Amino acid sequence: MTQPIVHITNLNLKYHHKPVLQELNWTIKRHENWLLRGISGSGKTSLAKAIAGLVKFQGDIEINFDTERNLAPTVHYVANWYQFKDLEGQSNFYYQQRYNKQATETTATVRAELESYGKKHQLQFSEAEQLLAALGFSDLIDSTLIQLSSGEHKKLQLVSALWLKPQLLIIDQPYNGLDKLSRHHLNLLFEEITAAGTTLILISNDKLFPPCVHRFGEISGGQLIEISANEHTLEFDEQESKPIPDFLKEAPVSSADSVIRMIDVNVSYGEKQVLKNINWEVKAGEKWLLQGPNGSGKSTLLSLITGDHPQAYANNLYLFGHQRGSGESIWDIKKRIGLISPELHWYFDPLATVKHSIISGFFDSSGLFREADYTKKTQAAELIDYFGLTEYQDTLLNQLPLGKQRLAFLARTIIKNPELLILDEPCQGLDQQQTQYFNKLVDELCKNGTTLIYVGHFETQLPACIEKRILLENGEVKSAGKILEPVLK
The missing domain is CATH 3.40.50.300 (P-loop containing nucleotide triphosphate hydrolases)
Incomplete structure (x- = not known):
């Protein structure tokens, strides 16, 4: 019997000393692609980071990579937004700095950032160029990171992740900041990478999701509950309004x-x-x-x-x-x-x-x-x-x-x-x-x-x-x- 790519047993996790996930169990079989939803603070991001080995937890998370696949044997997590540093390794930017000519001269360009990433992971730059074109990002390849908007930063994250071709790819809020055409092209890229064998986990409350996603879960009360596609598109219970001050x-x-x-x-x-x-x-x-x-x-x-x-x-x-x-x-x-x-x-x-x-x-x-x-x-x-x-x-x-x-x-x-x-x-x-x-x-x-x-x-x-x-x-x-x-x- 084929091993599941992820098997989680009795996972307990605290976020700044507050219990978030409690005795959570979850099994992800190969070729399954999931979409997770949940109200703010329910633990979606914490779960993703635990699977990626980025936070401490109690319990067991077993990751089983397929050594015969021509895919990177790694879990790649894409965070909500892209955190970068200038050429001196500093990250203490201020808001108006993105319009300051001097700041742009001390921040790497998209091209330099991708070239460094490709060298680190031994990737062909021509493949990154194809992804840039697919997401309408090619014209910004010589822009500096500090000049990019939120949607453009998200595209840079997505290009890097898809270029790596990991066996397990987890993306937090994949559509944040993206226009309609970019969302459509991203879903096509999700279809391609999952067809090649990558297992995909998307964390999103948006009703939009790619056709390759066919399993749905909701984090509630520290547990993961599997739901249907129809349940995923349902609205959360409306929050009771208070009189404005x-x-x-x-x-x-x-x-x-x-x-x-x-x-x-x-x-x-x-x-x-x-x-x-x-x-x-x-x-x-x-x-x-x-x-x-x-x-x-x-x-x-x-x-x-x-x-x-x-x-x-x-x-x-x-x-x-x-x-x-x-x-x-x-x-x-x-x-x-x-x-x-x-x-x-x-x-x-x-x-x-x-x-x-x-x-x-x-x-x-x-x-x-x-x-x-x-x-x-x-x-x-x-x-x-x-x-x-x-x-x-x-x-x-x-x-x-x-x-x-x-x-x-x-x-x-x-x-x-x-x-x-x-x-x-x-x-x-x-x-x-x-x-x-x-x-x-x-x-x-x-x-x-x-x-x-x-x-x-x-x-x-x-x-x-x-x-x-x-x-x-x-x-x-x-x-x-x-x-x-x-x-x-």
Whole structure:
């Protein structure tokens, strides 16, 4: 009888001293491909890391590789996001650094990163080039790692994993940050690698999954329960809504009728033009969806609005009624904006507690470096309760499951009841319950006149209040205006 590739017996695992998995048993036979789901904090990532040998546990995990297969006899785990270092081995980046020319000169390119990886694992670079082309990533091969968006970082992770051809491949949140076409091409690549013999485990609450996946499990109460494909696509029980804090019921103070006005805006890096003749106006109270394929220029466009991109001064750009470069500081701009993005999360202070991370939203800082007054602390406490984070408020942010980290960032984003909300992939890492809960809050805030720019690739992760859409392609505006038809992803 053929040995299973994975056999887990009585697995017990704690996450920062808290029991997460208890007496868990699981057998994965060869040629089985699984999709695991579960609410945030249920232990999905911990289980994946245990199988990959990355965390300590009690119990037994038996991995049986097939020595006759022409596949790498290894377990390869792809994390939620890509953590990289500069050429000096440092990883203490800050958010605005990705737009700093000096920083790009000290960070490896995609090509160099892949060449190093290929040399380490004795792989043919031509195979990596085929994967880059399949995921629409070839044009960015000479970009530096710090310049990449969240979706582009995910593609780099996926290229490396698929290039390695491991016997067991575990991917945490495979579709995070990917546009519709990239998700389709990724599923085709999953079909190819599993047909060649790789066993695949995907960790995802998304309803999307490749045809090669035919086994489904849910982590609940520390146990793995096998479910059907139909059960996987069912919604989690809706989280009971609480009344939003009173301070968020007040209409934000509007400083101008036109919040954003761009006239023939262009951004280039050397010979590469990232934004081309952008004309766009966002009026106070409007709710916009910003969309476009990976690499279309969305992150760069947002960085001009938030004041983080130095080329804002070289363009005809008006924010809150003032032309950039006419005397207002970056802090004058930021005090009117609530921002969340995957990149801001990556580069945040790792030593900040949940409470301090949320309060830092008042000061637009990456961590809390000054004392907050009584009112600010009270508002933070209200949001901590609203998002169900009371028991974690004094815990370091990076010690929480990803979903709860994101909730803390969402609280940070709205704490000053800003005039403009910029929500860039805000629901990455959230389970369905948390996504629905947060989007209801966004809808409530927008009833009070908050201006919104929302970036999202998944229709199921959008708030109902969105009324307009701007679509970018290759750095140009393909369309902009009211949404008259179903939103395409």
